[in-house]
Amino acid sequence: MIKKINFEELDLKGAFKIQPFYATDERGGFVKDYNIDMFKSNGIEHELKEVFYTISKRGVVRATHFQLVKQQAKLVRCISGHVYDVIVDLRPDSPTLGQWRGFDLTGENQVELYIPQYFGHGYLVLEDSVVSYKCGEVFYGEGDSGIMYNDLDINIKWPFEKIGGIENLIISDKDKNLMSFKEYIKRVK
Numbered sequence: 787m788i789k790k791i792n793f794e795e796l797d798l799k800g801a802f803k804i805q806p807f808y809a810t811d812e813r814g815g816f817v818k819d820y821n822i823d824m825f826k827s828n829g830i831e832h833e834l835k836e837v838f839y840t841i842s843k844r845g846v847v848r849a850t851h852f853q854l855v856k857q858q859a860k861l862v863r864c865i866s867g868h869v870y871d872v873i874v875d876l877r878p879d880s881p882t883l884g885q886w887r888g889f890d891l892t893g894e895n896q897v898e899l900y901i902p903q904y905f906g907h908g909y910l911v912l913e914d915s916v917v918s919y920k921c922g923e924v925f926y927g928e929g930d931s932g933i934m935y936n937d938l939d940i941n942i943k944w945p946f947e948k949i950g951g952i953e954n955l956i957i958s959d960k961d962k963n964l965m966s967f968k969e970y971i972k973r974v975k
């Protein structure tokens with residue numbers, strides 16, 4: 787019998803915190819974090835087009851990303867380790883435009899986030915981690931974009947103290963040169 791996956795819609799409407807089905811026995815465990823019918827019956831139309839994983843060392847920040855063309859809804863889960871994951875509502879007409887929410891995703895808690903189209907997404911790696919993505923759209927390199935992790939208008943409170951201070955941050959050159967929230971708004975409004 788298929789047991790239930792639990793869905794909790796967030797106050798950033800359309801985004802969900804999901805607790806996958808998990809069973810253990812003497813062999814170990816079993817996790818199911820996606821089933822098309824359960825997602826549909828909880829109001830999430832999410833058909834997979836691409837699945838990928840990122841492997842990160844403690845101190846890495848990957849943020850805050852989205853595609854400007856062919857917006858990509860994502861299911862994100864930390865398979866091992868611990869990340870502080872942040873989603874940002876970037877829907878131009880949303881009453882919660884520019885608001886962010888943060889979540890501890892760990893290999894143990896198995897929490898999964900459903901991040902709708904027109905959201906930004908990123909995370910700070912608190913322990914060496916593997917993160918999985920199940921995407922509703924494929925990657926379009928030409929539309930790959932983002933807003934600076936430290937944008938003052940969005941003002942995400944990253945827990946840098948948990949990596950021993952911001953001096954330990956590991957960031958790609960791409961992520962050092964993303965746009966500001968103000969620039970994003972000029973583009974989409």
Ligand SMILES: Cc1cn([C@H]2C[C@H](O)[C@@H](COP(=O)(O)OP(=O)(O)O[C@H]3O[C@@H](C)C(=O)[C@@H](O)[C@H]3O)O2)c(=O)[nH]c1=O
Nearest residue numbers: 838840848849850851852907908909919925930958960
């Ligand atoms: C994201 C992505 C990257 N790539 C390539 C581009 C580059 O050569 C290499 C690494 O890409 P990036 O530096 O952009 O990877 P990364 O910084 O991990 O980007 C990811 O960050 C998180 C926060 C997300 O939400 C993802 O959707 C994605 O944007 O992989 C693909 O081929 N397909 C993909 O889907």
